Amino acid sequence: MKAAGFIVSVGMLCAVSVAGCSTEDGTAQPETTTVRGGSWGSGVPATELPGAGGPTTAPVQPPVITVDPTTPGPRPTGQGAPSSVPGTTAPRPPVATDVVSLVAVDAAGQPANGFTSADPTPVGVLDCSHMSPSRSATTAGIYECGASADSANVCWAAPGRASLLCANDPWQRGLRLYTVDPPVADIGRTASPEPWALELADGRHCRIRVGGAWGGRADGLVGAYSCDGGNDVVLQPSTARTAIDTSTSTWLVKIGPLGSGAPDFPAPAIVAVRTAYFAAVS
Known part of the structure; x- marks a missing residue:
């Protein structure tokens, strides 16, 4: 009877001890702790760090967001955004203009x-x-x-x-x-030059507007460059100095059609500029 009591006591000791014990068949039990409740939920395995004053968990890292910069639409951000597909290669950034x-x-x-x-x-x-x-x-x-x-x-x-x-x-x-006639005099340089022509990332060629009557749009945007390959032109607000966003190394323009009067059109597309051409003397 004393032997049996001793076995029960050891069994109870094994159930409450943090240290590992062996089962009756000699198999070692893993030494683990769990964190209950809180923002991590219950029953989440944790590693006990020496000197930390108790069990802690390694912080959960937010997912890595990989976005193709050539894909239109809003970009997901934040911890709740979908992560990139495992094993895929992140796309290269757009080439500078x-x-x-x-x-x-x-x-x-x-x-x-x-x-x-x-x-x-x-x-x-x-x-x-x-x-x-x-x-x-x-x-x-x-x-x-x-x-x-x-x-x-x-x-x-x-x-x-x-x-x-x-x-x-x-x-x-x-x-x-x-x-x-008469011959022209010497001429200086304009303070803020605008590109003479643009080659867009989609292959279209656009030349700067030189006066003339162009169409309109309900959103108030006006034509700044005429382009080949369709009816679209480079657009800008009527009060803007330039049609080109040069805030990054890849310049951007808005592209869309014009019509008679002020028709409603979809929002213009944003297109990167591959090459911007200026003129100079030797």
Whole structure:
């Protein structure tokens, strides 16, 4: 009887002790503790850290959010957002916009860097009585004058300044020769140049607006650049200085259509700018 009592006492000691014990078949019991209640719930296994004054748990880390930056729509944030799929590779960040200043005419007044003049005969006479520095020049010496229909907003002076060579766009690289009477004077540089042309991440080419009558939208946005590949244009608020968001290394623009009057259109799409072209002298 005493032996049996001794066995029961040891069994009870095993049930309440934190130290590990062996069962009757000799199998060792793991040494564990549990945390009850609180924000972690009940019955959550915890590791007892020496010197910590009691059992603690390692803090639960918030999930890692992996978002494809090319996917439209709101981005999930916070601890409750869905985590990335295990085993997937995080997408690379958008490529920074390449900013290029093109020199189309050299110091001798000859086409340069792939630009050509299709006809040495002047295509017309430009009225430069109200000339100004080109809005798209990063240096002095680039002219903007004439009527809207002339599209003479990026022009280089030939020697003697009695004629101007005006570029169409950075892609076709054609130059139109205009006579100027009287010859133009030296011209400075605009304070805040705007890109002459944009190549968007989706491949579209857009050229800066040069006056003219364009359509409208109910949201009040106006056209800033005309684009190929459809009816969309680069948009901006009517009171904004620029249509381009340059707050990060990847420049962004708003793209959408215009219509007669002020029709309702969906919100414009946000598109990255792959290359922004400016003009410069050599």
